Amino acid sequence: xxxxxxxxxxxxxxxxxxxxxxxxxxxxxxxxxxxxxxxxxxxxxxxxxxxxxxxxxxxxxxxxxxxxxxxxxxxxxxxxxxxxxxxxxxxxxxxxxxxxxxxxxxxxxxxxxxxxxxxxxxxxx
Amino acid sequence: xxxxxxxxxxxxxxxxxxxxxxxxxxxxxxxxxxxxxxxxxxxxxxxxxxxxxxxxxxxxxxxxxxxxxxxxxxxxxxxxxxxxxxxxxxxxxxxxxxxxxxxxxxxxxxxxxxxxxxxxxxxxxxxxxxxxxxxxxxxxxxxxxxxxxxxxxxxxxxxxxxxxxxxxxxxxxxx
Numbered sequence: 001x002x003x004x005x006x007x008x009x010x011x012x013x014x015x016x017x018x019x020x021x022x023x024x025x026x027x028x029x030x031x032x033x034x035x036x037x038x039x040x041x042x043x044x045x046x047x048x049x050x051x052x053x054x055x056x057x058x059x060x061x062x063x064x065x066x067x068x069x070x071x072x073x074x075x076x077x078x079x080x081x082x083x084x085x086x087x088x089x090x091x092x093x094x095x096x097x098x099x100x101x102x103x104x105x106x107x108x109x110x111x112x113x114x115x116x117x118x119x120x121x122x123x124x125x
Numbered sequence: 126x127x128x129x130x131x132x133x134x135x136x137x138x139x140x141x142x143x144x145x146x147x148x149x150x151x152x153x154x155x156x157x158x159x160x161x162x163x164x165x166x167x168x169x170x171x172x173x174x175x176x177x178x179x180x181x182x183x184x185x186x187x188x189x190x191x192x193x194x195x196x197x198x199x200x201x202x203x204x205x206x207x208x209x210x211x212x213x214x215x216x217x218x219x220x221x222x223x224x225x226x227x228x229x230x231x232x233x234x235x236x237x238x239x240x241x242x243x244x245x246x247x248x249x250x251x252x253x254x255x256x257x258x259x260x261x262x263x264x265x266x267x268x269x270x271x272x273x274x275x276x277x278x279x280x281x282x283x284x285x286x287x288x289x290x291x292x293x294x295x296x297x298x299x300x
Binding site for chain 1: 136148150153156161162164168171172175177194197199202203204206210222233234246247249250253292
């Protein structure tokens with residue numbers, strides 16, 4: 001049986017297809033309306049200072065007169081999501097050694113099941 | 126396998142291994158959608174986070190009351206009038222506390238403590254001490270209090286000061 005050529009097996013087109021899935025960039029933005037009252041505060045007069053003497057203490061209160069305008073409303077928030085291809089050695093190493101580990105563990109499993117266990121059975125027989 | 130095929134395979138593997146990054150963020154816009162009628166009201170609000178400096182007059186021996194005060198959420202600052210009362214009684218004149226805004230040193234408020242006010246303050250502190258209150262004074266103020274107990278001729282006032290004295294502890298420089 002001739003050695004299997006990965007090109008003929010379609011490995012490369014499959015990998016390319018996978019990479020295309022990864023490379024695919026996407027961006028979207030979602031509109032979110034959140035209840036948030038619109039509040040405008042306008043100072044009407046200069047701060048006033050008043051004092052109160054009680055229990056041997058002096059309390060000074062600083063206040064200002066303000067005009068508060070409140071409108072019950074919703075505020076628009078835009079939630080952006082952007083997916084893009086990014087290469088970094090950490091993720092490359094993770095995937096590379098993940099695949100390598102899978103192949104090795106699969107190989108060990110196959111070896112144990114089809115060779116080691118079989119030979120033991122033969123010996124027992 | 127040919128070299129271009131290997132190159133393509135490696136590139137594809139790198140892309141595959143590289144993966145994707147998803148970034149999401151929320152943008153706050155200035156677009157509002159009214160839901161009801163607008164309400165308008167006028168109110169007095171306390172100014173928080175305001176730094177004030179309260180100073181009394183400086184005496185010939187260098188005694189002076191200086192306090193740095195910070196307004197709370199309700200716009201209030203509070204300070205003990207006991208040191209001021211002691212200064213009034215010890216130096217025999219009324220004391221005007223000046224409150225200055227620390228950001229621009231502008232005089233924003235004054236508070237006058239007379240001899241009569243000072244005695245009221247002592248009476249109030251006497252009652253508080255009887256109820257178990259404790260207070261702190263700076264070393265110079267404690268000296269002033271001790272001097273008053275020793276030198277003041279007025280018996281009722283000495284009684285008040287003597288009663289207040291055990292409830293006083295020393296206030297550190299940073300306090």
